[in-house]
Amino acid sequence: MSSMDKNISPAVIKRLPRYYRYLGALKAKNITRISSKELSERMKVTASQIRQDLNNFGGFGQQGYGYNVENLYVEIGKILGLDKSNQMIIVGAGNLGQALANYQDFNNNSIGFQVIALFDVNPKLIGITVHGVEVHDIDDMEEFIKNHEIKIAALTLPQDQAPKIAKDLVSWGIKGFWNFAPVDLTLPDSVTVENVHLAESLMTLTYNIHSREDGEGAE
Numbered sequence: 001m002s003s004m005d006k007n008i009s010p011a012v013i014k015r016l017p018r019y020y021r022y023l024g025a026l027k028a029k030n031i032t033r034i035s036s037k038e039l040s041e042r043m044k045v046t047a048s049q050i051r052q053d054l055n056n057f058g059g060f061g062q063q064g065y066g067y068n069v070e071n072l073y074v075e076i077g078k079i080l081g082l083d084k085s086n087q088m089i090i091v092g093a094g095n096l097g098q099a100l101a102n103y104q105d106f107n108n109n110s111i112g113f114q115v116i117a118l119f120d121v122n123p124k125l126i127g128i129t130v131h132g133v134e135v136h137d138i139d140d141m142e143e144f145i146k147n148h149e150i151k152i153a154a155l156t157l158p159q160d161q162a163p164k165i166a167k168d169l170v171s172w173g174i175k176g177f178w179n180f181a182p183v184d185l186t187l188p189d190s191v192t193v194e195n196v197h198l199a200e201s202l203m204t205l206t207y208n209i210h211s212r213e214d215g216e217g218a219e
């Protein structure tokens, strides 16, 4: 059953990748089981929050035993769709597009994501390879997407190009965008857009630093 069918709250879905990361780290240390108390201490969330979150998926824990790390890791991976092959393309092979293609951690078969092509308009970039992945001419993108049944595209091209390219990509079959271009995309509801804006995250950081400083000053 997918998370959509079960109406799982976006807040829970947002926490799952963190569970997945912690469980992966436990697995790497050959830890086979963990209580919700121990997991809560490591993750700094309450044990009841963990139980509540995981109960959404039928509760993988057993009274007196805790959680089987491997099972929970596999099940959360399935919920996140990581058991399927998630092939993606990167549109815009400049600084950021190449950095993403070079980044090993998600470009790794064990978590199901695989960058299989980059696309660009710049003739100097077309034909080069980044971490073994070729940069293709943007004019070949439609055919490539259709032939490979690609569902995910990372957008790392200039802001003014992103909306038009995103619309084309949807008409060629893209269902999800990992959008780095600093622009809000207006696309059909059937399409998922995950915006990643590092500057916004930094602004939250500066807000927190300065509001704490102001609070200390007021004491």
Ligand SMILES: NC(=O)c1ccc[n+]([C@@H]2O[C@H](COP(=O)([O-])OP(=O)(O)OC[C@H]3O[C@@H](n4cnc5c(N)ncnc54)[C@H](O)[C@@H]3O)[C@@H](O)[C@H]2O)c1
Pocket (backbone or CB within 6 Å): 091, 092, 093, 094, 095, 096, 097, 119, 120, 121, 122, 125, 138, 155, 156, 157, 158, 159, 161, 165, 179, 180, 181, 182, 196, 197, 198, 199
């Ligand atoms: N979200 C974030 O946190 C974040 C961080 C850095 C950059 N960005 C954004 O990511 C984008 C890329 O940044 P960058 O530093 O890599 O820029 P860049 O100039 O190095 O790369 C952009 C690439 O897009 C290509 N391009 C231009 N028009 C295109 C088109 N129509 N189709 C395909 N490719 C096209 C260019 O030839 C270039 O290679 C920008 O929109 C930037 O604002 C976002």
